[in-house]
Amino acid sequence: MSAVPRSYKLTVKTSFPSQFSGVVEIELDLAEPTRSLTLNAAPPLKLLGGVLAAAGARHPVQSVSLSKTDELATLGFSEVVPAGPAMLALRWEGRLDEGGLQGYYRVACPPVDGEPPEFYAVTQFQPTSARKAFPCFDHPAKKAPFSIALITPVGLTSLSNTPEASRKPCSGAFEPSEVATAAFLAGEEGKLADGAELVAGADATGEWELVTFGRTPPMSTYLAAWATGRFDSASSSYTSPITGEEVPLTAYAAKAFQHVERGQARRALDTLAKVMPVYEKMFDLPYEMGKLDLLVVDDFEAGAMENWGLITGRKSTLLYDEKVGGDAALRQVVTTVSHEAAHMWFGNSTTLSWWNDLWLNESFATLIGEVVAINAIEPTWKVHANFIKFHRSDALRLDALRSSHPIHLSCKHESEVPQSFDHISYEKGSACLKMLMEVIGEDKFLAGTAAYLKEHKHACETSKDLWRALSAASGIDVEQMMDCWVEKVGFPVITVEEDGDQLRLRQNRFLSTGDPQPDEDETLWTVPLFLKDADVAAPPSVVLMSTRDLVIPRPGSLYILNAESRSTIRIAYPASHVSKLTAAAKSAGSKLSLTDRVGLVEDLLLLSEAGYTRTLPTLDFLSAFAPTETAFLVWAEIAAAFKRFADAWWEQPEGELDALRAFARTLFRPMVDKLGLKHLPQDDPDTRRFRALVVAAAAAVEDPEILAWVKQAFAGFLAGDVDPLAADLAMFIVGTAVKHGGAGEYDAALAMYRSAPSPQHQMAAILGLTSTRDMQLLQKTASMMTSGEAKAEELPIFLHGLAANPSSRRLVWAILQQAWPMLEQQYQGSMLLGKVAGTAVEAFSSEADAAAVEAFFADKDTTAYIQPLQQALDTVRSKARWLAREKDAVRGWLGEKGYLAGAGAGEGEASRDSAFAQPEDV
Missing domain, CATH: 1.10.390.10 (Neutral Protease Domain 2)
Structure with a gap:
């Protein structure tokens, strides 16, 4: 039957190391008379008792029917409960160590001085895991205010969505109320099961505190949040431009890890103080929770989570080390915090x-x-x-x-x-x-x-x-x-034909395989075309194209149909016009803006990879265009193109891979020489990023002088002497040093992983551990994932690193097949399961591998991860088609240009550890 929640009064007791219990009183409106009531509850919850008060009568829960598939609990009553307002009280218990990284779970802290390990506990509910922490109506539209209270051991910090309202010593017992009476709490009314502890009684094992928090505005269950543990904190605030009130901002992190003590939460806190007044002004709506906290969680499923008033996130998204963080890490923290803060309006209110x-x-x-x-x-x-x-x-x-x-x-x-x-x-x-x-x-x-x-x-x-x-x-x-x-799924490619002073345009769905079938190409998008003549300094005009074909006047000789890359489309210009645009892009004081050039290069590269055009003209384009380009963002796309080559060509003969690397070196090394190996005081942010990009790319394609610089930078990194450029390239330096080193470099990365002073060190160490070409060391890295040394949140990162390493791609797939039953159980209901499956599969580039993957999953229920799995398989098949279509032509081009050494260079066994990879996140 239909029941609408009007409010929640929720009390949760945390009994470390592994137990929690709770009582909730849910104010309801019952739409019709009923003898049953259904709401959400899922393991690890165990319902202990319930009672429904309505129309002056109490109706103990007589039975509970659980649906594990739908995560529903249907409560049965002995009499019909009338329609109208009602109050449902439920009590339950659960285990903190059985929910994975969802619901209410614990995180281990390192032991100190031989003491047993300490834990803290935190919630993660989005999208459907609130039901794993308390029984509720776990649907985003069923909003209601929350009044949350926590019973915790004395001396811990307790956090929730709203400011703390009161704190007082208690016995550890739940306080009775008009509905959740002492008899109900003691199991004398509405009892469904025995609990591991008597939830109503005093606990003699330690001293307790009851912490209550202010009532929230109406909100969805997935936004409720709380945490308890030994936390350090750093504080800031901002003044609301609307109310004039000061809003406290606080960053929390586990004391044992010393994140706050090292100052690593300061940048996230500063960002929050800057963006919150921006949002209030932008929307003319004040933030309304009274405070906003950031909590760093050392084992976390998502990147970050926008709980209203209590943003949670993993270390790499909320912590930044000013000494070794680098530009990419800084941008990740700033953009993550700003993104989550925006959710206080979009998603929360x-x-x-x-x-x-x-x-x-x-x-x-x-x-x-x-x-x-x-x-x-x-x-x-x-x-x-x-x-x-x-x-x-x-x-x-x-x-x-x-x-x-x-x-x-x-x-x-x-x-x-x-x-x-x-x-x-x-x-x-x-x-x-x-x-x-x-x-x-x-x-x-x-x-x-x-x-x-x-x-x-x-x-x-x-x-x-x-x-x-x-x-x-x-x-x-x-x-x-x-x-x-x-x-509608997909987006269009606009094909252009010149007809005198007119342009004939046609829209079709763009596919990475270049072969949309008639039933896949039925959508006609309303496409905003931003038309301009690059020879004329004037803003673009907008034309909406909503038909299959459209004829428009030619905007000028040097026309652009998607000025500044504003539309979500690809443009396929005639080859003659591509030549004109390329010449204009190369000229001093280019007539093409930065975003025009980014769009031009991206369209040309992706059209050729998908088969809409051939690859050889694109290689010629790169040879002619790249030496004159000076913008980081354009070079980022060029570097990405070489990475996509590497991902598709990784099992081709060694001579061809050497030739591709040689070609890439002719593009990247001159840029390194131009920019140098030191950041300069006058550099703007993009110049620093540009230098880091081309240095990393030159090392990736095995430029010997740059590899020597990487070795030196790695030694400095280990000694704590981190050059600013090396800080920007920390992950790449450690990965490259281990790849081209031996056991010593691997052991250094392992030591760094085990005692990483910052999330940037830890990410760099993981990349190092997954970059070695030594199979015994790769097996050692793999064992870290299966032994539990690697945290649950790190498993996709380890897998990504191993899948990016040609030496271990097949090892990753073997591990996944062997461990799949365990992974399904560990990540049931988690977004990580799809990431794990997709990461292990998408590195392949042959139809045979795609078929083998399909055969493995053929007898499995893939409902929870079918999208990322199918997307990974499509990625594999796109690469396989590109390779089959162009590998012979590319081999010939490399030979013609002098990059392919020796007559037999294209023959022989493929080397799976030789494909070059471009840097990511630099």
Whole structure:
């Protein structure tokens, strides 16, 4: 029957090392008379008792029926309970060590002076794991206020969504109330099972405190949060530009790990203090939780989580070491904190009605939190240009796969939700919103957004609610324009034919295999074309293309149809026009803007990889264009192209791989010589990033002088003498040093991993441990994953490193097959399961491997991870088709250009440890 929760009064007792118990009183509206009530509950919860008070009568729970598949508990009563207001009280217990990284779980701290290990406990509920911590109506639309209290051992810090309201000593017993009476708490009423401890009685094992927190606004269950442990803290604040009140900001981390003591939480806290007033002004809505905390969690499933008033996150997203952090780590922390802070409005105050609109949460937080707000606080970061390369590119690469999905999801069962947290829900959605913002203007876009947030404050919404608000602000029919982008899978490639003074345009779905079938190519997108003549200094004009074919006047001789790469599309220009654009891009004082050049290079490379054009003209283009290019973002795409070559060609003969490396060295080494091996005081952020990129790329393609520099930098890194450039390249330096070193370098990386003073050290150490070419050492690394030495949150990182290493790609697949039953159990209901499967598979590049993977999973229930698995298989097949189509031509080109040494260089056994890889996150 239908029941609507109106409020939760929740008390949770944490009994370290492994037990928790709780009592909840849920105020309800019953829609009709009933003898049963269904809500969500899932292992490790064990329901101990329940009673429903309604119309002056008490109705003890007589029975409970559990559905493990649907994670539901149906409570049975002996009499019919009348419709109307009611109060449900439930008590339960669970184990902190049985929930994985979901629900309410514990995190171990290192032992001190021979003492037993200490733990702290924290929640992670998104999307559907609140039910693993307390029985509830675990649906995002069923919002209700929460009053949370925690019973914890004396001396610990307790945190929740709102400020602490009171703290007092207690016996460890739950306090009785009008509904949860002493008799009920003692198991004398509504008893369903015996508990491991008497939840109503005093606990003689230690002293206890009862900490209560203020009542929250109405919110979804997945946003409730609490934590308890020995935490250090650092504080800041900001003054609300709307209310004038000071809002406390605090960063917490486990005292045992010394993160706060080392000052590593300061940058995240400073970012929070900068962006919160930006959001209040932007939306004309004050933040309303009274405080905002950051909690660093040392074993965490997601990157970070936007719990309202208590943001949680893993070390790499919330901690930054000023001495060795480097630029990429800094940007990750700043953008993560800004993204999660944006959720205080997008997702928390205004919430999706169901998970099929996940994009409303994540796409907005990505666009507003990682672009608009960052542009306000870090104006030198060129975030709008970076968005093209590092957000839109990720979106289009995934959306080009046959197995992609629409932004607006089709979630038939809750078990499908975790796999939907992908580049479509985040990056493609944000790219489409940015495209819309470019059409209507940022001011109107933000005005419509603010109106949308105000209208739906404390409520739930759908895509149509957003379109109505933006239509009202802009005066155009936003739904008509955007519906196809949100409801349909994929995106178009616009093919251009020149016909005198006219251009004939055609739109078709773009696929990474270049072969859309008729039933896959039925969508007609409403495409904003941003037309300009690069010879003329004037803003672009906007034309909406909503038909298969369109004829337009040629905008000029040097025309561009997607100016500044504003639309979420690819453009296939005629070869003659590509030559014109290339010449213009190469000329001194290029007429093509930075984002025009990024879009041109990306389109050319991806069109050739997919088979829309041939690869050899693209190689010629790189040879001619790269030496004159001086922008980091364009070179980042060039470096990414060589990595994609390496990923596809990794099992080709050694001579061909040597030839590809030789070709790459002719491009990257001159840039290293131009930029040097030292950061300079006058460098802007992009110059530093550019230098780091080309140095790492030159080392990746085995330039001997740069490898010598890496060896020296690694020694300095171990000695604590970290050059600023080396700090930017920490992960790559450690990985490269171990790859080209031996047992000594491996052991140094292992020691660094076991006593890493910062998350940047730890990530660098993992990359080192997974980069060796020694099979015995690789087996040693693999054993760390199966022995438990590697934390659960690190398993996908280890797998990613091993899969990126040609020497261990097949080892990863062997490990996954052997460990799959354990992995399914460990990550049941977790988004990590899909990441693990996809990571192990997508490194392959042959149809035979794709078939073997399909055979392995043929008899398994893949519902919870089918999307990332299919996407990985599509990635493999895209590479296999590219390789089959072009490998002979590429071999011939390499020989013709003099990179392929010897007549027999293209023959012989392939070397699986020889493929070059480009740096990531530099």
